Amino acid sequence: MNLGGHAAKSLSMPSTSVSWKSGDGVSDQFPVGLRVLLVDDDPTCLMILEKMLRNCLYEVTKCNRAEIALSLLRENRNGFDIVISDVHMPDMDGFKLLEHIGLEMDLPVIMMSADDSKNVVMKGVTHGACDYLIKPVRIEALKNIWQHVVRKKKHEWKDFEQSGSMEDGESQAKPSEDVEYSSSANEGNWRNSKRRKDGEDEVEERDDTSALKKPRVVWSVELHQQFVAAVNQLGIDKAVPKKILELMNVPGLTRENVASHLQKYRLYLRRLSGVSQHQNGLNNSFMGPPEATFGSISSLNGLDLQALAATGQLPAQSLATLQAASLGRSTSKSGMSMPLVDQRNLFSFETPKLRFGEGHQQQLSNNSKQMNLFHGIPTTLEPKQLANLHQSAQSFRGMNMQVNAHGSQSSSLLAHMAQPESRTQMGNETNGSQISRLSSTMAQPILTSGISTGVLARNGTVDRVRGAVYNPVSQVTSMVDFSVNQNTDLSGNSFCLGNNPGVSSLSSKGVLQEEVNSKMKGSSGFLPSYDIFNELHQQKSQDWELQNVGLTFDASQHANTQGSLDVPPSVLVHQGFSSGQKSGQNRNTYLGNTMFSAGEESGHRNAPNIGQQLNALLADNSLRGVKTELLPDVSCENALFP
Amino acid sequence: MQGNQLHRQLAHMRQSLFDQGFLDEQFVQLEELQDDANPNFVEEVVTLFYKDSTRLLHNIELSLEKNTLDFTKLDGYMHQFKGSSSSIGAKKVIYECKQFRECCRAGNGEGCKRTFQQLKKEYATLKKKLETYFQFARQAGPTETACPPK
Secondary structure, three states: OHHHHHHHHHHHOHHHHOOOOOOOOOOOOOOOOOEEEEEOOOHHHHHHHHHHHHHOOOEEEEEOOHHHHHHHHHHOOOOOOEEEEEOOOOOOOHHHHHHHHHHHOOOOEEEEEOOOOHHHHHHHHHOOOOEEEEOOOOHHHHHOOHHHHHHHHHHHHHHHHOHHHHHHHHHHHOOOOOOHHHHOOOHHHHHHHHHHHHHOOOOOOHHHHHHHOOOOOOOOHHHHHHHHHHHHHHOOOOOOHHHHHHHHOOOOOOHHHHHHHHHHHHHHHHHHOOOOOOOHHHHHOOOOOOHHHHHHHHHOOOHHHHHHHHOOOOOHHHHHHHHHHHHHOOOOOOOOOOOHHHHHHHHHHHHHHHHHHHHHHHHHHHHOOEOOOOOOOOOOOOHHHHHHHHHHHHHHHHHHHHHHHHOHHHHHHHHHHHOOOOOEEOOOOOHHHHHHHHHHOOOHHHHHHHHHHHHHHHHOOOOOOHHHHHHHHHHHHHHHHHHHHHHHHHHHHHHHHHOHHHHHHHHHHOOHHHHHHHHHHHHHOOOOOHHHHHHHHHOOOHHHHHHHHHHHHHHHOOOOOOOOOOOOHHHHHHHHHHHHHHHHOOOOOOEOHHHHHOOOOOOOOOOHHHHHHHHHHHHHHHHHHHHHHOOOOHHHHHHHOO | OHHHHHHHHHHHHHHHHHHOOOEOHHHHHHHHHOOOOOOOHHHHHHHHHHHHHHHHHHHHHHHHHOOOOOHHHHHHHHHHHHHHHHHHOEHHHHHHHHHHHHHHHHOOHHHHHHHHHHHHHHHHHHHHHHHHHHHHHHHHOOOOOOOOOO
């Protein structure tokens, strides 16, 4: 699909114009208005930097304490695009702050210091900083920080979608960037690629991949908890996939799903117990058995989440959110109340795993139709919320069918998003069954999304679900949050998506992206890419979803969310995804890619253009958000927690 | 004419600050940030710097008076102070900071004290010069700050 490719391009350069797609230009102003959070205890530096950033036409919020910064970020999940922080601060070490942010919000963080010694810079890199600036900082250095935002989103998106494409995407993505890759501690980048390569067989080139999306099981929080319970019951040593599967007794879950998830989990546990390596290590030692940690992990409250995250299914962000949610039980936001430390630790482990999982998953997904279990859904996700989603999903059922029909594809969509390892066979079974399945697995949110996408796919309008792919994942997280916070939205939204009218509109549109864009604008007050990105990025949960959703959503169905992305992004995403899948079994990485890239999936299916556009559109938008959501963006996480 | 003359003088004054090594390129960055919205930006920053760094220097002073010097702590303080100074382009002051840190690393207490005295001198000298400069600038009237040297 041309869209895909096209989308990919546009995606990569959000700044280029916010016009992801065809120039519709979400906002050509990007990076104007980029929301920066500046943290430095030195008032002189703070004043100077603030002025510099203002001169770059960014929106600056400054604070001189790390704690204040964290609370600002927590209160305003989607309020910032990027964080710039000093390394040496009295109340909290800059690296610690970096980790927290990476865990909880997954925002790009730039470190600064007058210290230019290699060790410190290296530390920044390993902790996941996107870049490291040496003081005194010149305004020129600040002018380009937006690239980190884009890159991050892109990566997340890409990861999500598929490993293969990532590399490509990346190169595309930042056209302008100047060696960002190398310069910044963009671990994620190489990681992702790495991950992809390692794990991936799926080669989904983002652009052309769209069809590669593999159905994935979405390991929702509940599902994961069931898994952990089963493993605990059996004993980590004796926990074999077959037995776990039996204990879990989740319809639609295959042994392969469990096996891959188990691998990730083990890896995660190992990581917790101090295994270092990470990323590379993970890939290799996929099977590392973390016995020791196992026990301890189980006891952790947020363990599941972590494990989920570890398995790479849960995007770091999501994980953080989830954990926060579960730990802190804060419905509204993922929980900032949760102990950061815990999360962080978890995440650190996870990240490597995540990545790993990603790759792993992909492999798995290749094989089977796996159910898209919502993976990584925070435990806090209330069942009933899921139920709500479920219902929505059900309604979509018909729609899903289509998506599911694809079987793995659709599942992959969902799965992608949520990073489910094994895609349930969404496609295999009838929609109805699938839905129910999904519901049970807490994949409801996903379902909805998936359904939506499926619907879209049906019409063939949205080929590229790429974006959707991302969303799902993120969605998942967000969904989780959503569920917590607002099930209704989700349900409602998903439904909308499901509606044919919307979908068809998409198809008819042909230019999904445009529509989406326009919608986006309307709905989110679209800020030029920023909003979208922000939304996606930050909120893993709701805003993001909305944004995404809006994108796809609108595209598909104007009616539904006119101007307001009511539909949770996830939903949209799914839509995009599913459509992609559906149409042609685009497995593209729905989540991020499809949505935005639209292009990815596009082409494969029926309404390639639309899908692509949509995807592209979404992808762009969601890049920001999605990326964060997506698990795969492990790079960041890994970096943080080496 | 008078205005022009004043401006010329001002420019000259400014240039000599650079030529004599009191200020470096970073100061120019500050000047470039000054605009209509913040017409006295540079002066404000410098004032803030001096106000804030007083506290830091005082801490260092106290630490140096101890019988046993805690070099790590001193190095930490100086690192902070250096960061601040470099943000306004206080070239000579920065130089002294570096010297001080070297002494800390070498565990050279006497060296630290000596360097610190030198640092304080440079710090005070720059302060006076800049105060004069800003005063003159205000007198000369609004004008675009001299183009950055280099």
